[in-house]
Amino acid sequence: MNTFKEKLFKALTYTASLFVIIFLFGIIFSIFREGIPIFRHVSPGKFLLGTAWYPTMAEPEFGTGALIIASLAVTAGALLIGVPLGVGSAIYIAEVASPRLRELAKPVIELLAGIPSVIYGLFGMAFLAPAVRQWLGLQTGLNAFTSSIILGIMVIPIIASMSEDALSSVPKSLRESSLALGATRWETITKVALPAARRGIIGSILLGFGRAVGETMVVLMVAGGAARIPHSLFEPVRPMTSAIAAEMGETVVGDMHYSALFAIGIVLFLVTFVTNIVTEAVFLKWRSA
C-alpha cells in the first residue's frame, strides 16, 4: 500500500513535468502548422526580404522586410536607451550606493519590471506621442522614435535587475584586494567588478533584447503602424508583433493573411529562441566560471 502511494506520487509529478515539453511542442507545432501554408504562395526568401506588405489587396503581397526592419529599428533604439541607463543604474546601486538605498532600490526595480506593458503603451500614446509631435514639429508622434523611448524605459528595470544580480554575486574579496592594492573605487569598478560580472551583464542585455523584440502592446499603440520601410526614425512603423496583433482580427481562419501572420510568428519565435540559446550559453559559462 505504502509503496503504491510512493509510486503514484512519483508518477503524478513525473507526468506533470512532461507538460512543459508538451506545451513547448504545442506552441511550435501550432505556429508552424498554421504558418507554413503561406509558403505555397510566397517563397520564404520573398517573404523575409520582400518589402511589399499588402495582405488585403486583390493581389496580396506578403513581404515582411519592412516589418522586420521596423522590429529591429525599434529594438535597437530601445537598447540604446535601456542599456546605458539600466546597466549604469545597476552599477551605481551595486557598487556605490549606501546599503539603505540598495535595500530600497532592489524591490522597487523588481516591482517596476512587473508593470503591465499596456500601461506603458497608454503613457506613450496619450502623453509622450503628442509631446514629441509638438517638440519636433512632426505630423505624428506615433513613430519609431517614440516607441523606442517607451520600450527603452520599459526594459530599464529588466536590465538593471539582472545586472545588479550579476554584480552583487562578484565576491567581495575581489574588490577588497583591488582597493587594498591602491586602486581607486572607480578603477575597482571598471577593472575588477565589471569584468567579473561581464557575462551576467551581457545576459541581462540579451534578456532586454528578447523582451523588446517580442513586446506587442507598446509598439501596437505607439509605433504608428505604417508597413513600409522608414526613411527616418521619426516615421511611423509596423513591427512584427504589432502586425500580428493589429491584423489578426481582419483575417478568416485558414486564409492567406491568417497564415502569413502565423508565419511572422514563426520568425519571431525563431529570433527569441536563438536569443535564448545564446543567453543560456553565456550564462552557463558565467555560472561555471
Add this chain to the structure above:
Amino acid sequence: MNRRKIRQLLGINLLRVCLAITTLFLILFIYRILSRGLGVLSWSFLTQAPRSGMTAGGIFPAILGTFWLTLISIAVAFPLGGMTAIWLNNYGKPHWLVRIIRVAINTLAGVPSIIYGLFGMALFVNLLQFDVSILSGALTLAVLALPMIINAAEEALRSVPADFRDASLALGATTRQTIMKIQIPAALPNVLTGTIISIGRVAGETAPIMFTAATFYTRRLPNSLMDEVMALPYHIYALMTEGTKAEQQVPIAYGTAVVLLVLVLGISAGAIHFRYKIRKKRKW
C-alpha cells in the same frame, strides 16, 4: 587632485546621472498615470458597467473578467508547476529528461506573449472550438504562467536545507512523506509569494487574451466559462484605439490603468514584502 581621482569623480557622477535619469523617467511615468487616473476613480467607476458607448460609466465587467481569467489560469498552472518543481527537485531522473525539461522551461519563459496568443487561438479557439472565451484565455495564460511558477517553486524547494530531507529520510520517512510533510511546509511561503508575483504578471497581460478571450464590450457579465469577457488590460487598449470619443475615452483609460497598476503592484509589493519578512524570520 590627480588624474585618477578626477576620473573617479567623473565616473561615479556619470553613474549617478544614469540612476537619476532612470528614476526621473519612472517617476514621470507613474506620476502621469496616477495624476490623470486617480481623479476618475470612484465607487461607481469600480462597480458599474460602461454606459453610452464606452464614454461613461464604470469598468466593473473588466475587473470581473480579469479576476476570472487570472484565477482560472493560476488554478491550472499552480498544481502543474508545483508538481513539476517537486519532480525536478526530488526525483529528477533520467538526466537527459531533466535537461530537456529545463530547456523547455527557459524557452517558454522567453517566448513573446503575442505568440502565446497565436498558440491559444490556434489550439483552444479554433482546433478545440472553445471559441473566444474565458476558458481559452485562461488556458493560454496558464501556459504563460507555468514557467514562472515552476521557477518560483523550484527555487523555494531548493532553499530548504538538505539536512531537513536527510533527517526525515534517516528517521524512516519515505520520499513522498518527506516531500509532503517536511519540504512543502518549509517551502510553502516562498512558493506562494512566487506564485502571487506571477498572478500580477498574468493579470496585466494583454496580447495573449486579445484573440482568445477579450472583447471590448459585452452587455452582460460573464456567467459561464464559454463567454467572452472584458478585461482590464484589453480595456485600456481598446479605449485608446477604438471608438471615436477620445476626450471621454482617454480619462477612462487612465482610470482603468490606475486600477490595473494598483492591482498588479499591490499584489506584487505585498508578495515581495511577505518574502522579505520570511527571509528575516527564517532560522535556516
